[in-house]
Amino acid sequence: MSATCHDAGAASAPAGAAEIALVGAPNVGKSSVFNHLTGLRVKTANYPGVTVTRSSGRIEARGGMPSVGVTDLPGTYGLTPLSPDEQVVADHLAGRLPGAPPPDALVLVVDATTLRRSMSLVAQAAAKGLPCAVALTMTDELRSAGGDVDAVELGRALGMPVVEVVGHRGRGVPALRDAILAWRTWERPVLPPPVDDDDELAAWTTSVLGAAGYRAATLPRRSRGIDRVLLHPLGGLLAFLVVMAVFFQTIFAVAAPLQGLVEGAFSRLSDAASAAIGPPLVADFVSTALIGGVGGVLVFLPQIALLFVLLALLEGSGYLARAAVLMDRVMAVTGLDGRAFVSMLSSVACAVPGIMSTRTMPSSRDRLATMLSAPLMPCSARLPVYLLLVGMLVPSGATWGPFGAQGLVLFGLYLLGGLSTLVAAAVLTKTALRGGGLPFYLELPPYRVPSWRTVLHAVGGAVGTFLRKMATVILAASVVLWALLSFPSRPAETAGMDPADASAYVLDHSWAASLGHAVQPVFEPLGFDWRIDVGLLGSMAAREVFVSTMGQVATAENPDSPSTALQELTWTEGPRAGQPLFTAPTIAALLVFFVYALQCFATIAVLRRESNSWRWPALAFTYMGVLAWVMAWAARSLVGVLG
Amino acid sequence: MARRNAPADRLARLRTGDAATVAEICECDPAVRCRLRDLGITAGAPVVCVRRAPFGSPVVYRIGESDLCLRSDLAELVVVR
Numbered sequence: 001m002s003a004t005c006h007d008a009g010a011a012s013a014p015a016g017a018a019e020i021a022l023v024g025a026p027n028v029g030k031s032s033v034f035n036h037l038t039g040l041r042v043k044t045a046n047y048p049g050v051t052v053t054r055s056s057g058r059i060e061a062r063g064g065m066p067s068v069g070v071t072d073l074p075g076t077y078g079l080t081p082l083s084p085d086e087q088v089v090a091d092h093l094a095g096r097l098p099g100a101p102p103p104d105a106l107v108l109v110v111d112a113t114t115l116r117r118s119m120s121l122v123a124q125a126a127a128k129g130l131p132c133a134v135a136l137t138m139t140d141e142l143r144s145a146g147g148d149v150d151a152v153e154l155g156r157a158l159g160m161p162v163v164e165v166v167g168h169r170g171r172g173v174p175a176l177r178d179a180i181l182a183w184r185t186w187e188r189p190v191l192p193p194p195v196d197d198d199d200e201l202a203a204w205t206t207s208v209l210g211a212a213g214y215r216a217a218t219l220p221r222r223s224r225g226i227d228r229v230l231l232h233p234l235g236g237l238l239a240f241l242v243v244m245a246v247f248f249q250t251i252f253a254v255a256a257p258l259q260g261l262v263e264g265a266f267s268r269l270s271d272a273a274s275a276a277i278g279p280p281l282v283a284d285f286v287s288t289a290l291i292g293g294v295g296g297v298l299v300f301l302p303q304i305a306l307l308f309v310l311l312a313l314l315e316g317s318g319y320l321a322r323a324a325v326l327m328d329r330v331m332a333v334t335g336l337d338g339r340a341f342v343s344m345l346s347s348v349a350c351a352v353p354g355i356m357s358t359r360t361m362p363s364s365r366d367r368l369a370t371m372l373s374a375p376l377m378p379c380s381a382r383l384p385v386y387l388l389l390v391g392m393l394v395p396s397g398a399t400w401g402p403f404g405a406q407g408l409v410l411f412g413l414y415l416l417g418g419l420s421t422l423v424a425a426a427v428l429t430k431t432a433l434r435g436g437g438l439p440f441y442l443e444l445p446p447y448r449v450p451s452w453r454t455v456l457h458a459v460g461g462a463v464g465t466f467l468r469k470m471a472t473v474i475l476a477a478s479v480v481l482w483a484l485l486s487f488p489s490r491p492a493e494t495a496g497m498d499p500a501d502a503s504a505y506v507l508d509h510s511w512a513a514s515l516g517h518a519v520q521p522v523f524e525p526l527g528f529d530w531r532i533d534v535g536l537l538g539s540m541a542a543r544e545v546f547v548s549t550m551g552q553v554a555t556a557e558n559p560d561s562p563s564t565a566l567q568e569l570t571w572t573e574g575p576r577a578g579q580p581l582f583t584a585p586t587i588a589a590l591l592v593f594f595v596y597a598l599q600c601f602a603t604i605a606v607l608r609r610e611s612n613s614w615r616w617p618a619l620a621f622t623y624m625g626v627l628a629w630v631m632a633w634a635a636r637s638l639v640g641v642l643g
Numbered sequence: 644m645a646r647r648n649a650p651a652d653r654l655a656r657l658r659t660g661d662a663a664t665v666a667e668i669c670e671c672d673p674a675v676r677c678r679l680r681d682l683g684i685t686a687g688a689p690v691v692c693v694r695r696a697p698f699g700s701p702v703v704y705r706i707g708e709s710d711l712c713l714r715s716d717l718a719e720l721v722v723v724r
Contacts, residue, residue: 078681082674114709117683124681202685216708223710224693233697325712329698332714439675439717441682444703444710 017058019069019101020180021093022135023125024109025118026075026362027445029137033109033165034072035457036173037180042457044465046612047092048099050364052085054092065181071103074362079124083438085364093128105131105183107176112142112149113446115214119205122158123193131186133161135176140166141446145217154212159189168451223318223446230322240326243319244345251306251349252380258302266295281489285482293478296542297471300352300602304466305459307346307353312458314342315360316450321442328440334422335429337440340370344421347377352470355606356462365429365436371610372620373424375603376596378417381543385594386413388547392567393587417595424623432619465609473605481541481601484512485534507549512537520574526593526632527586529571539599546594589636596628654704655718657692663723664689665706671720683707684721 024030035042038057046053052074061067073089081087088097095102106125110118126132136151155162163179165172179186194200229235270287277283314320324338331338339361347354354374361367390409398405429437490509494502507513508531515537516530523533532550539546550566569581598604598621607617657663665688668676683706684690691705701712 078677080674080677080681082678114683114707117681117707117709120681120683198680198685202687227694227703227710231694231696231703237697325696325701325703328696328712328714329700332700439678440701440712440714441678441717442701442712443682444712 017067017069018104018183019071020105020107020183021071021073021103022107022109023073023079023121024075025077025111025114025121025443027443028075028109028111028114028118029165030075030109031072031457032168032451032454033107033135033137033173033176034070035453036165036170037177038070040460042461044461047085047088048097049612050085050088051359051367051611052088052362052364053359059177059180062181063178065178068181068183070107070180076121078121079128083363083365084436085362103130105133105180105186107133107135107180109135109137112136112139113145113147113217115142115149116205116209116216119208120201123195123201123204126158126160126189127192127195129192131160131183131188133163133179133183133186134158135163135165135172137165139164142217145221146215147217148213148215150213154208154214157208157211159187159191161186168449221446223444226447227322227444230319231325236322236326240323243314243323247310247314247345248349250310251303255302255306255349258306259299262295262299262302266291266298270295281486284486288486289479289482293475293482296478297467297474297602300350300466301463303350304353304356304462307349307357308459308462309455311342311346311357312455313450316448316454318445318447321444324442325444328442332440334369334425335437336366336369336425338442340366340425343370344374344377344425347374347379347421348418349380351375351377351379351600351603352466352606353462355603355610356466359610363436363438365433366438368611368616369425369428369433371607372428372616373421375598375600375607375620375624376417376421376424378414378595379543379600381600382413382417382594384544384547385539386410386591388550389587389591389594392582393584393591413591413595416592420596420627466606469609470602470605473608474602477601477605478541481512481538484515485510485538487511507534510534522629524574526589526629526636527581527583528590529574529581531569532581532590536593536597536599539594540601542602543594543599546599585636585640588639589632592635593628593632596624596631598624652723653719654690654692654713654721654723655702655715657690657704657723659692659694662689662691666722666724669720669722675717675720679717679721682711683709690721690723 022030022034034055034057037059042055042057044053044055054074055072057070059068059070073092074085076086076089079090079093081090091097092100093102106128108122108125110122122132122134134155136149136154139149139151142149151162151164161179163172163176165176193204230239270291273291274283274287277286311320314323320342323342326338327341328338331341334340340358343354343358343361345354346357351374354377355371358367358370358374361370387410390406390413394406394409396406400408485507487510490506494505497505512534513530516533519533520528520530523536528536535546535549538549567580567582571577571579571581604617604621607620608614611617652663654663654665665684665686667686668679668684688707693703693705693710695702696712701714702718703710703712704718705711
């Protein structure tokens with residue numbers, strides 16, 4: 001299986017090759033069929049104007065038949081559009097979408113265990129006038145539950161080819177592949193199925209199923225018994241908490257050491273580079289901007305990969321739907337549904353994979369609302385900043401009742417972030433993202449053992465997309481930031497100083513510092529001076545950079561004890577010259593500022609990529625910036641009053 | 644144990660464990676009506692109210708051969724007997 005990368009371009013099959021679209025409901029194993037047919041060479045593209053994606057791949061030519069492009073359309077229960085996303089797919093099928101020719105034929109992926117209901121979709125697809133074939137999945141499940149169906153007779157009754165496919169094992173895939181390559185020879189139904197009249201459709205369905213010898217499953221499903229526990233008011237919520245706890249624990253326990261490895265490796269590489277390269281500016285550029293920048297991108301990979309593995313396992317097993325059901329009532333308050341919960345929760349580790357995980361949501365509008373509010377979730381990059389500032393604000397031994405005061409403040413910051421996310425989503429769905437939502441319905445698939453193939457494809461897709469489409473933006477931003485913090489390099493003035501003093505001098509007189517001075521009036525009401533502003537600018541690369549930037553400033557003042565130096569910093573100019581910089585109101589304001597502000601190039605890059613435009617990340621950056629300023633000011637005033 | 648409901652009741656008003664048959668779908672957006680049909684909610688389809696989620700919403704219904712969760716907004720549109 002080759003895994004070359006195609007450039008961004010319209011079709012992955014040569015011009016003139018046929019294009020077959022896969023149509024089917026969610027949970028029928030459509031993506032499994034698609035993965036089997038196309039292997040690893042898959043490209044995802046957005047439909048214009050919406051965040052819904054379609055994946056395309058290719059079936060190679062064989063046996064004299066030319067190759068065929070395969071497109072996996074978003075899962076749907078019917079072809080009558082209910083939302084703007086579905087309208088775009090309907091337009092694509094009808095050939096109304098400029099630049100996207102309609103498919104030449106349709107493969108309907110149908111779940112044998114829900115065959116009666118699926119006939120509605122089959123009828124609608126056949127009525128489109130395109131050649132159709134049916135890929136019948138889950139027949140093994142149907143038979144082991146006491147049901148049966150004759151695929152050949154079904155094909156005869158429908159008037160189109162029917163191929164049985166067992167997704168997990170790939171059984172039937174070669175036959176399906178050959179059938180697709182021979183799409184021009186598919187037989188068509190003599191009479192189009194009746195789609196306009198519900199009664200006629202029901203009668204047609206009954207006659208087709210009867211001719212196919214269809215027998216519905218009779219044995220009670222094991223899933224019902226499991227749901228008795230997992231959806232039970234007490235047992236279900238407890239199980240949910242346990243699953244979420246394991247989810248998080250795995251991410252932090254497994255991803256964190258891997259991230260440490262990446263950071264360590266790049267840090268050594270960076271040191272080696274700066275030692276090996278002569279000219280100091282070039283050395284700094286290569287080691288800090290380039291190597292540091294690349295390392296800063298790759299450090300996301302363990303988290304993205306791990307999160308997508310866990311999500312694929314949860315989804316493939318069927319538990320994710322249960323989690324969405326449990327959380328739906330809570331999420332309904334925000335105008336979203338339970339599906340948004342897991343994406344938001346994932347953002348507590350890091351918003352980058354959390355935002356990427358929204359791609360399974362069927363509604364663009366819900367997806368956008370989730371993406372634009374997820375960065376408010378308290379991500380792990382904020383933690384070093386919180387720890388530094390809480391340590392300066394609250395004495396370490398202080399308690400409040402039986403609890404440590406520092407821990408309580410930290411918990412409060414996390415709670416503030418979580419609640420703000422829900423409030424932001426609620427506001428977004430009622431203002432900027434009003435309308436375009438789908439009414440809520442969610443099918444509970446039977447519990448299944450997830451297939452490793454599907455998990456692998458999910459992870460590969462996410463990591464590939466991140467590297468191909470987001471990494472360059474993040475890298476470019478790191479280089480720009482490095483330049484702002486390192487230029488002008490002032491070789492004359494720093495000639496006689498030792499390295500720590502020299503770098504502090506350059507920082508204090510860099511372009512970033514000029515920017516810091518320039519915006520100082522904006523942040524002065526919050527109690528931030530230009531040095532904190534430079535730290536805020538630096539934290540755009542990654543929030544934890546704030547800690548190291550302030551550390552650099554503090555080391556310059558007092559190399560022996562940077563933390564006390566930080567406490568002792570005073571205003572260098574303006575009306576408060578000489579007064580301590582880090583007063584309690586200022587620290588509180590800074591903490592709250594970090595709760596709200598969107599200080600992460602990576603998040604902006606992901607938002608740009610997943611929402612298909614710069615408008616949404618710009619909106620997010622602006623509203624969070626304004627919110628950060630206002631809430632920081634409120635925090636400052638509150639702490640000032642409470643003294 | 645399944646109980647028979649009074650005629651012309653709504654799906655949303657079934658109690659946990661009740662079985663019924665879909666009679667019709669109320670006046671609504673034609674696209675919504677199509678989607679309900681595509682989900683298997685057609686005249687004559689057997690439905691069972693399986694359970695409610697812990698906070699009361701959504702409700703799990705067995706419609707034909709599959710388990711489907713609906714909130715009250717869609718369940719109110721389905722007339723059952």
